[in-house]
Amino acid sequence: MKSKHDSSQIAERCDSCADETPHVVSIEIRTENEHAENSAFSREPYRISTCVVCGAETGQRMNDQ
Structure with missing residues (x-):
């Protein structure tokens, strides 16, 4: 069975939406x-x-x- 979300997305809590929504997650090197x-x-x-x-x-x- 295929997920309704893209494989690069993960469901996480969003404070702005006040709900669990799909998120794109990445790693970034910051100065x-x-x-x-x-x-x-x-x-x-x-x-x-x-x-x-x-x-x-x-x-x-x-x-x-």
Whole structure:
């Protein structure tokens, strides 16, 4: 049986929609302090989740889990 959601989407709670909705989830490397002298070394992986219904995006630093 095939899921009604694309395989790249996952159902998660969306605070904006106040419901569980499909989200596109990806990993992104972000520079945390672009103005610092060592900004090239202050990059961290973030889990980015975007609601397919309303477009709300959340990012969570992976090392904080």
